[in-house]
Amino acid sequence: MAARQADPMAHLPRAGDFLLYPPTIQPWGYRIVDRLFAHRVVRRGRPKPWARGAEIAPAYLADGRAQDVEAFMERNFLAGLLVVQDGRIRLERYGLGLAEGDRWTTMSTIKSWTAILLGAAIRDGAIESVEAPVTRFLPELAGTAYAGVTLRDLLTMSSGTRWTEVYSDPDCDVNRYSRALAAKEPGGVLRIMAGLPRATLPGSAFLYNSGDTFLLGAALTRAVGRPLADYLSERIWQPAGMEFDAFYTLESEGGQEIAGSRAGMALRDMGKLAQFVLDDGVIDGRRVLPEGWIEAVAAPRFAVAEPKPPGITHYGYSWWLGDGLMSAIGFAGQRIDILRAERLAVITLGAFPQPPHVPPERDPAHRREVVSFVQAVRHLLGGPAPAGL
Template identity: 30%
Template sequence: MKKTGWAILLALCCIGGYLVLPSNYYLRRALIHLLPEIDQYPIFENRTVKAGNPQPWPESKAYNKLSVPEKFQPVFEDLGTVAFVIIKDSTLLFEQYWEDYSPHSRSNSFSMAKSIVSLAIGCAIDDGFIKNVDQPVNDFYPEFKGYNGKALTLRHLLTMSAGVDFDEAYSSPFSPTTKLYYGDDLQQIALGMKEIEEPGIHFIYQSGVTQLLALIVEKATGENISSYVSRKLWTPLNAEEDALWSLDKKDGIEKAYCCFNSNARDFARFGQLILNKGNWNGKQLVSESYIKEATTPDTNLIFKEYNETNHCYGFQFWHLTYKDMEIPYMRGILGQYVFAIPKLNAVVVRLGHKRSDTRTAQHYPDDIDTWLGAAIEIIQKSTNNQRESE
C-alpha cells in the first residue's frame, strides 16, 4: 500500500476512534441527521404535554372565504411554508396547509419554545415557587456565583443578558448549540456555562440560557417542565392535541430551548394568551404584569451584535413595529412564528422549512413582512366584506 493510502487509512481510523468516544454521541447523531428539520421529533425520545381539556377554535363567519393574496404566494412557496393560520377576534378566520400537513400535523417550534419557557417562569412566580424575576440563579444552582460581585438573576436569563460563554453557532458541528440539539446531557451543558462578563449589560442570544431557565422551573416546581406546562398552560388553553417535547435521552430532560412539537392551531393559543394579557376564559393563567414585561423590550440592554439599544427582545419574546403596530412574537430558526397583533385583535401563525437570510432595519428576518402583509390584507378584506354584507 502506498504511503498516501496508509495516511488516509490512519486518518479514517483516528476519525472513527474519535467518533466512538462516549462524549461524542452528539457528533455521531449530527453527522447522521445533519441540519435540523421541522419534522425530526421521531428521532428523539419525547415526553407528552397532555391536552387535558381540548376545545376547537370557533370558526369565523368569514372562515376561509379568501386566499393568500397572489403577490405574496411566491415567498410562501419558495420558503417552504407548511401552515398559515389567522385567528381574528378569538375565532379561526383563515388556515391553509401545504405538502402533507394538516390541522393535526406536528411540527417543531424550534426557538418558539423559549417563549413557552418564559410563560412557565411566569406561572411559577404566580404559584410562589419562584420569588420574582430578580431572584438570584444561585438560589437554585450554586454553581452560578455571579460576576465581580454582581449576582446572576432570572431577569438576566430571561432577557438574554447573562454574560455567559455559550456560543450560539449553528454551522459548526462542534458548537454547544449542536451539542444541545443532538446531545444526551443537556444539564451538563447548561450548568457548565461560565460567567465571563457582568450580567445585565448586553443582549446576546444564547440557547443555553433558556435551557438553564427550564432547569430552574423543574427545580422550583418539583415536576418536569412538560408536566408543568400541561397543567398550567396547555390544558387550560384548551389545546386540541397533545404536544411532544423532545428529550435529550430516554426519561431525560426536555430540549427546552427548542423542540416543542405541535400544530399551527394550537401554537396560536399562545398568541391569543398574549392578546388576552395572560387571561383565558376568565382565568388568569399568567399575571398581566408578567405578560406586559415579557413582551416589552428591555431598553436598558445593548444589543451587542449591532452595538445599539435593544428594541427587539423582552423575556424570551421578540418584538417588532410593523406599519405603526407594536407586535410581540415567538420565533424559530426555520421560520416558525406566532405573532400577536393587539391593534387588530389577531394572531398569525406561520410554520415552514425556511426563513429569509436577510434582515430589515429592525434586524428581524424580512420574510416576516410577507407573513404579516398577507395576514393583514386577509383580515382587512374580510372585515370590509362583512361590513358590506350587513
C-alpha cells in the first residue's frame, strides 16, 4: 500500500477531554468547538447594529483592593465581557485571542436558552403545556426511569434519575455523555439516559443533570418537527438581527442538537439574546413568547443547596435565580446575568482553569469575583449598593 503524502494537518485537542482541558488548551478549544464536534449552523438574517451608549468604568473590590475592568479581565482569564442596558452597549471587551465574530462555547448557558425556546413552541401550539409527559415526544423512553417525567421536571432538573456531574471525574455520567458526543454515536446519549436508574420521585428534588436538558431539547425537536438550529434561527436569531451565524453541537453527524451544552455564539449575539429576555420575548413589537413566560421561567422552583453558584439562591425553569438576578451559568466562566429591574445584562466568557490542573477552590473564587463585578455594574447603573458575598 502506498504511503500517505506528508501534507500539513492541524492537530486538534481531544474532543472527549473537552471538560478536562488544561489552561494552555482552554482558550483555543473553546473557540473551535465546531471543529471538535458535529454541529449544525444557526443562520443569521439581516444584522441589526447595536446602539452604543457612554462607556462605563466599573470598579469592584477583590483581595482587599479596588480592581478595574482591565484587572477583572486579566485576573479571571476572560475572553469576553459585554454590558448592555436598555438596548445599548455600555462596555465591550475581548481577550485570550477572541475576536468580535468568533463563536465561543456557551457551555451550559445554552440550557437557559432552551427554556426560552420552549416558550416559543408553546406559543406556536407545538407543545400544549409543560405538564406534558416526556414519553409523548420520546416514546423510546417508555419503561425507563423517565416514564412519568414531565417537561416541567426536565426544565427544573427534577427528573428523579441518578446522575453524577463531577467534571474532574473521568468516569462520571457527564464525562460518559461527553465521550459519546466526541464519538459521534447516533443515539449514544439517548442510550445513556435510558439506562439511568431512578433515585427519587419525579418533581421532588433538584439535581443538576445536563442529560435532562438533552432530553428536553430532543422532545422540543420532535414537537416542532424540525432541527432546533432551524427553529432558533426562524423564531429568534433572524428576527432579532443577530450579527453572526451561531451553531449547535450535535450528538452525531446530522443528528440531534445538544440543547444543554457547548453551542457556539458570538459575544454581542449573546447580548441580543439577553435583550430579548429584557424585552419580555417581543421583537420589533411582535410577541415570540407567551405573555408571562419570562415570569414563569424566573419563578423560583427549588432552593439550591451548597455548594451553589455565588449570588444564587434558587433554580427556576433552567435559569439560576438570585437577588434580582436571572442567570445562565456554564462551565469555566460562562455567565449571562440579567437584571430586569435595571434593564441590564452582563455577559462574561471565560476560561477559568479547572481541576485537576489547579486546586478546586480556584473556580469558585473566580465565580465570586464575577458576581462582585456584576454587583458593581448594577450599582453604577442605578441598582442597589453591592451586598457582601
